[in-house]
Amino acid sequence: MADIRYSSQDINAFDKDFRRNFINCLSGFKSLNLCGTISLASQSNLSLLNSVMHIGANPPLMGMIMRPHVVERHTIENIQQTGAYTINMVAASFYPAAHQASARYPRAVSEFEAVGLTPLFQAPHLAPYVAEAPIKIGLSFAERHEIQANATQLIVGKIEEVFIDETAVREDGFIDLLALKAMAGGGLDGYYQVQSLKRLAYAKPDQPPRPLSE
């Protein structure tokens, strides 16, 4: 492998689009989810997120990074108004429609309709789910943190309910993302399909790494 070194001066001197692609790819694979919300005026909104993350299992919490630009601002505003949102996993069957939800539609347009995905309401949760998604999570807003360096937001929510195809849930609670045909993201526009899964046993200092015996 022939490594090249980029200093922070080199990176600052990159062309703007080149730097955006390059830096966005450095963290590795990303989760791909759609965030569903609704305004108090009943306007549905859908945005594509590639930074949804696990925060805790007990209590069950998830986080997501949102940039203060127009697409995600509608989502943040709706979450502030209603306290409710949904996170819906992107699968191979509809990833182009999910990508299209990242376009900057005007406020009055529902991205559900514009991109051809189906809003699914499950009372009493206020925010719409994406019917096509193999995992659908209903959340209530918990806390918000602003990154001082660039005004990016970390939104943390509490998991209120989960809809999932039961056949993908293994006996120990592990969910097989390969079986759900979930996609992995890369950078701003990369969509990867996965082909194989290995699980490793809980790591202990006095034992070498070994496959999980399920």
Next chain:
Amino acid sequence: MADIRYSSQDINAFDKDFRRNFINCLSGFKSLNLCGTISLASQSNLSLLNSVMHIGANPPLMGMIMRPHVVERHTIENIQQTGAYTINMVAASFYPAAHQASARYPRAVSEFEAVGLTPLFQAPHLAPYVAEAPIKIGLSFAERHEIQANATQLIVGKIEEVFIDETAVREDGFIDLLALKAMAGGGLDGYYQVQSLKRLAYAKPDQPPRPLSE
């Protein structure tokens, strides 16, 4: 698809290990990186992270979620002491060793030696890189946020330098994670290999989704 609904009451009633696996899988695919640090007493430390994320491209910033348990506490302490750390991408050739770095080794043990990975020092950056990693990023600590709900930490750092195999960097700055044989994570112990990449063009409201013409 036959969806089943789990309410928050159902989730609270799950067996503890089942719940940990289940909730950890819900966000989707995860990045897999090793974080290298060193203490002021020159003790190297390595920990496995599955929540490294993009925060911004200009200035170049990355975030990582750390839980306040013993493995990651050593990492946080070292970052606080030196201000420096590295993020190193996990590849197929050494993912079992990377997993092993999540074991709870005592403070006096260097995980590099214990799991069989090679520390690489590149002055003036204080923290050690993982020589085997196809992407190696040197960072300086920028800010820290504590999630009130469970004391989990978000650490944000500024990218100071990047080492990468130049052949994986495309003309527009996109980095091909498939070419680097990077692995995607799932839950606490799942390691996925990817098989194919599709890129889509920048989404615009007045155009349907379409492949990127590179």
